[in-house]
Amino acid sequence: RLHLARCGTEAWTTVELSSPGPNTRGIGATIRIESDGAHQTRTLTAGGRSLASGGPPRAHFGLGHASAITVEVVWPDGTIDSFTDGPTRHPLRVHRH
Numbered sequence: 001r002l003h004l005a006r007c008g009t010e011a012w013t014t015v016e017l018s019s020p021g022p023n024t025r026g027i028g029a030t031i032r033i034e035s036d037g038a039h040q041t042r043t044l045t046a047g048g049r050s051l052a053s054g055g056p057p058r059a060h061f062g063l064g065h066a067s068a069i070t071v072e073v074v075w076p077d078g079t080i081d082s083f084t085d086g087p088t089r090h091p092l093r094v095h096r097h
Contacts, residue, residue: 011035011063011088016056017044017073019096026096028076031059035066035088063088 013033017026027046032039042059063069072082073094086092 011066014058014091016058030074032072034070
């Protein structure tokens with residue numbers, strides 16, 4: 001049975017990573033989102049067994065009524081990138097330089 005979850009009118013974001021070098025998609029990185037005092041964490045993985053495993057790795061976050069977010073990316077080597085006042089209801093792509 002297939003279940004399609006939707007955010008409806010609630011805020012959301014997806015985060016996709018881009019990095020130079022052999023790990024161009026940031027596999028193994030941890031993404032932390034803070035919105036309205038709540039924290040969520042996702043770790044990017046490659047592959048999988050679900051129907052959605054064929055696309056590029058990205059993390060989806062449901063954000064309730066948040067209008068801005070703080071994003072922190074902990075790259076696999078431990079380097080941290082972060083920014084505040086990120087938009088909601090838009091996909092984000094974080095580039096590592």
